[in-house]
Amino acid sequence: MARRLSRGANLVIATHNPGKLREISALLAPHGVVATSAGDLGLPEPEEDAPDFFGNARIKALAAATASGLPALADDSGFCVAALDGAPGVLSARWAGPEKDFAVAMARVNTELGAHEDRRAWFVAALCLAWPDGHTETFIGRIDGAVIWPPRGTQGFGYDPIFVAAGPASTFAEMEPDAKHVISHRALAFAQMLRSCFGD
Numbered sequence: 001m002a003r004r005l006s007r008g009a010n011l012v013i014a015t016h017n018p019g020k021l022r023e024i025s026a027l028l029a030p031h032g033v034v035a036t037s038a039g040d041l042g043l044p045e046p047e048e049d050a051p052d053f054f055g056n057a058r059i060k061a062l063a064a065a066t067a068s069g070l071p072a073l074a075d076d077s078g079f080c081v082a083a084l085d086g087a088p089g090v091l092s093a094r095w096a097g098p099e100k101d102f103a104v105a106m107a108r109v110n111t112e113l114g115a116h117e118d119r120r121a122w123f124v125a126a127l128c129l130a131w132p133d134g135h136t137e138t139f140i141g142r143i144d145g146a147v148i149w150p151p152r153g154t155q156g157f158g159y160d161p162i163f164v165a166a167g168p169a170s171t172f173a174e175m176e177p178d179a180k181h182v183i184s185h186r187a188l189a190f191a192q193m194l195r196s197c198f199g200d
Ligand code: IMP
Pocket: 075, 076, 077, 078, 079, 092, 093, 123, 156, 157, 158, 159, 160, 172, 184
C-alpha cells in the first residue's frame, strides 16, 4: 500500500543543488508541501556509489530521512546510449569532468559511438521518497529518442543538445523549457509520484 503525504507535510529535498530545490519545490507547492533542502539543514552528502539510478536515489533519500527525522525525496537521473550499453548512465555527470564541461561529455558520446548505426538513447529519472523508519517508495520516468551530431540548441543543460525525443524533430536544447518539462523523464517520474502520494 503506497504511503501518502499530507498537505502541509515537511519534506526534505535530498539535494545540495539550489536549482534542483527550486524546480522540485515549485512542483510540490500546489500540494501544500513545505520543502527544505538537505543543504540548508547542513546534512552531509552521502557517496552515490550504487550501480543504478534507483540505488543512488535511495541512498540519498534514506540518508536525509534518517538524519533529519522527516520524510525525504531524492532524484537521480542520467543519459543512456543503447550502443554504449547504457553509458554514460549513472556516470553522466562524471563524464563532464571536474570542470562540469558537457561539451567534453557530448564529444565523448560522439567519439565512442563513431559510425555505429544504432543511435537510440534515453534519459532516465528515478525518484525515491524515504521515511525515517526506513520505508521507501520509488518512481521512474524515461523518455526515449536518439543521439544526433553535431549538438544543436542553447536551452536546457547537460546532454540536451544531442538528444532528440521520439516524435519532435528538435533537440531538448532547442525546445522551450516549458515544452521539455511536459514530456521529460523528470516530469514523468514526478507525475507518478504525485499520483501515488496525493492521488492526482
Ligand atoms: P544528477 O541526477 O543531478 O546526478 O544528474 C545527472 C546528470 O545527468 C546531469 O549532470 C546531466 O548530465 C544528466 N541529465 C539528467 N537529466 C538531464 C536532462 O534533462 N537533460 C540533460 N542532461 C540531463
